[in-house]
Amino acid sequence: MPEVVGFNAPYCPQKIKQIGVALGLVDPTINATVDYLAALNKKISIPNLVELGIEVQHFSAIAQEALKEAPIYTNPRQVELKDIVAVLEKSAP
Amino acid sequence: MTAATGMDALTHTIEAYISVLASPLNDVNALNAISLINNALPIAVANPNDQQARSDLMLGSVLAGFAFNCAILGLAHAIAHPLDAMFHIPHGVANAGSCGF
Numbered sequence: 678m679p680e681v682v683g684f685n686a687p688y689c690p691q692k693i694k695q696i697g698v699a700l701g702l703v704d705p706t707i708n709a710t711v712d713y714l715a716a717l718n719k720k721i722s723i724p725n726l727v728e729l730g731i732e733v734q735h736f737s738a739i740a741q742e743a744l745k746e747a748p749i750y751t752n753p754r755q756v757e758l759k760d761i762v763a764v765l766e767k768s769a770p
Numbered sequence: 771m772t773a774a775t776g777m778d779a780l781t782h783t784i785e786a787y788i789s790v791l792a793s794p795l796n797d798v799n800a801l802n803a804i805s806l807i808n809n810a811l812p813i814a815v816a817n818p819n820d821q822q823a824r825s826d827l828m829l830g831s832v833l834a835g836f837a838f839n840c841a842i843l844g845l846a847h848a849i850a851h852p853l854d855a856m857f858h859i860p861h862g863v864a865n866a867g868s869c870g871f
Contacts, residue, residue, distance in 0.1 A: 678781050678866050681846040682788075689788045696784060699804040717780075717808070721773040721815045723866040729859050742852035748843035751789045756845055765849070 679714040680767050686711070688754040726765070736765045772818060774862030776811040776827055780804065781865040783834035785844040792841045800837040806830030 686693045686707045697705025700713055718725075731739075740761035743749065749756055780803075786792065787800035810826035817823065850864035 678777070678784070678846045681844070681849070682784065685788055685845065692788045695801065696787065696804060699801045700808050718777070718866050720812055721776070723773055723777060723863055725867050729857065729863070729867065731853070731857060739849065739852045739856065742856070743848040746848035746851050748785070748847040749845065751791050751842040752844035752848070753788045753790055761849065
């Protein structure tokens with residue numbers, strides 16, 4: 678979710694900053710908000726994709742299925758297959 | 771379980787807030803939910819018996835539900851659904867970690 682927020686941020690920058698305010702950030706920039714959400718995941722021990730057994734070879738199939746999901750249509754930024762694969766690739770260390 | 775469901779709720783409220791269907795009425799609930807969940811979730815994960823934290827998480831989750839019931843969701847949930855179905859990852863974990871760190 679943090680990297681999805683980062684992906685969407687250019688299309689809703691003021692809202693991302695308001696999210697940062699709601700999260701209690703003193704300087705609620707987009708980057709600070711994304712970093713905070715990533716840190717929250719770590720703080721409460723949410724595993725990342727690699728730890729969950731997701732591999733690069735799976736990304737295309739995941740992205741193809743994701744494009745069929747209804748929430749895609751209410752995302753603030755239009756999404757193409759390559760966008761989803763790129764976002765997933767950011768997770769691979 | 772607490773961490774996963776809490777992050778599902780947080781994802782609900784963030785996605786509802788930035789949704790193309792967002793509206794001022796839903797935004798009020800969404801922002802309130804973000805604050806409640808953010809403050810309560812680490813406490814509830816660390817201290818599962820903290821009743822106030824649990825109560826705040828429930829309220830935040832309900833408000834997030836109000837928000838996304840009208841504004842729907844976004845890319846995080848779109849990615850999480852195939853992660854759930856294809857790899858049997860718990861929904862809240864798939865939402866929170868859907869794009870890693």
